[in-house]
Amino acid sequence: MINRVILVVLDSVGIGELPDAACYGDQGSNTVGNIVKACGKLDIPNLCRLGFGKIEGVDYLDIPPRIYGCYGRMTEVSKGKDTITGHWEMAGIQLKEPFPVYPSGFPCEIIDEFKAAAGTDILGNYAASGTEIIKVLGQEHVNTGYPIVYTSADSVFQIAAHEDIISLGRLYDMCKQARGILKGRHGVGRVVARPFTGQYPDFRRTGGRRDFSMEPVSPTILDELQQKGLPVAAVGKIEDIFSRRGITEAVHTSNNQHGMELTGEYLEKLDRGLIFTNLVDFDMLYGHRNNAPGYKKAIEEFDAGLDGLTSRLRDDDLLIITADHGCDPVTPSTDHSREYVPLLLYGRNIKPDVNLGTRETFSDIACTIAEIFDIPYKFPGKSFFGEIKP
Template structure:
């Protein structure tokens, strides 16, 4: 039996599989991202995830199950307060939050905006909770004329800054976002400041792939820090570097979309690294969940599934693949926000057993605890490792 020397951890952003027991506290009763997409759009064609056992996960009775299941499977509950990207990823990495990041459903206070304007030397437009595509339709022309920044938020803990790339160059927008990130601390420590650049003309503005997230720095060490401290690689693909504010990362590459994220993951898999390749595929959430596009979400799941054989065939004998999610974002509900849901966990590797049901895990941090066991790191995370349940016994 080979020892596991590398974990490829892929987060399918927002691919939830059914409401959590406390979903009512978040207004999410009835949310089931994957299940409701099937109800709305018909069967999802994901044979490769089916071979890993997604159809055998507790609570899932709407996906096919092949005769032979080659992976381990289960679902995980979130114990941290909140249902945002930062909270979900941090819990996956072993960090629980006892309090949610602040939200601003009525926009930001005058004190915050006055300070922001003084530090950046630019005025502000909008200041409300809104859809990113709608906000640039409404305020884009005025922004182009005045140079004022479009500042808005959502149900999440975010301070979003939209600007036309020809009015505010990308690097300048990133600098402005860093000013906001440094400013928003203490009781106003939002989870993320997000750069939202766009291009085009009035009536035809389009957001670009140059989005950048400036996250709050993790309040304690995560499994990423501990793997890095052990001298191993922690490679961040997509917005992972932003989510962890570069903490615990040894190398990073941002991506343009899901398929580019798979391409970059494969590129790193072909290199001689040891440790973690940590990938976020954001299109499910950003392009389809938040826009209530169930058909697009379904197609995105099928597109990822078609790439899964490439990922599996590129795996070394000492690799472990973990596929999971960070929250839900049910595109079939009236809400365009994240939903408080269980997330799937699927595993494949040449050193692990097949067709093992991991059940319902009490916390996303079971992944951090498992990775700690894999790399011989002291497991002081508030999670339960499933390493011994999946690993093949030495002969």
């Protein structure tokens, strides 16, 4: 019997382009594979013991003589390659239309309404790297007090502000105002608060980021678990991704290590239910910045810390490790990439060394959790629980 599921998302750790990658401009993307080609062998013995090297297409990792986990890869069927789309799909929502993107900036109708609601003019309104735009516009923002509005290849409306010029509370209020405006055909996936501090030219972003996401468009496995009275603990930005819906407890993280520590703390607190963790450093610090050596080190650090997590698992626990998309730091693009994601499972009460193959949708995770907890709601996809239980 499984009483707890621990779902850990390695944000952007993709393992090779999907068949439709060319439609997204992502030909040749392979986040983990290209890191190995560029930076050399990955030292990740714990993930390899779970079967990472036996996943189809992953021919660059060690395969130890004994495999303790189950392994496979998952295909994203939703339209898009962003954080929300990936997480929503693994929770049971398949999006047939992508969230809108604004590579040329937001239309006047949106910006004018935002300026009226916020009572201020703005700077920016174009697609840019968050670290770069505060270098370019940060001092003008300090001088004028106008917030910096920008976007990216993702469906995001981002607002950057110096904490000494616009308080965190005021920045969050602006984001809520933008969230109220951005709906319907302009319903972007996320409105993101991007506070920063420092003095020109050494501005730096702070840990006060907050995401204001679209509310899920249909029931998720989180909603169904909560409705059944089971705890759903969210670690990292999971709470934001699901607009706080279907979540009973939530904590935010400062880095990957902190996320692992908080996940371990929930193992001591919860007897049943779901612990849902996002580890964002891979994507935020290394993928988007095309820092392949840093990305490699982050994967190895996660692997080194995995022993500390698995040693705290009970016999009735199931650990699921996956990702939400790719973000290949080796290709010229700094955007997310349309890739397969790994599916690795570990538990003392499941069969070892089971090849789960190529799953047709991330939603197989929602179906599996639903079967484990006897939830009648039918999500799209197919449970793999029958393939791993003794």
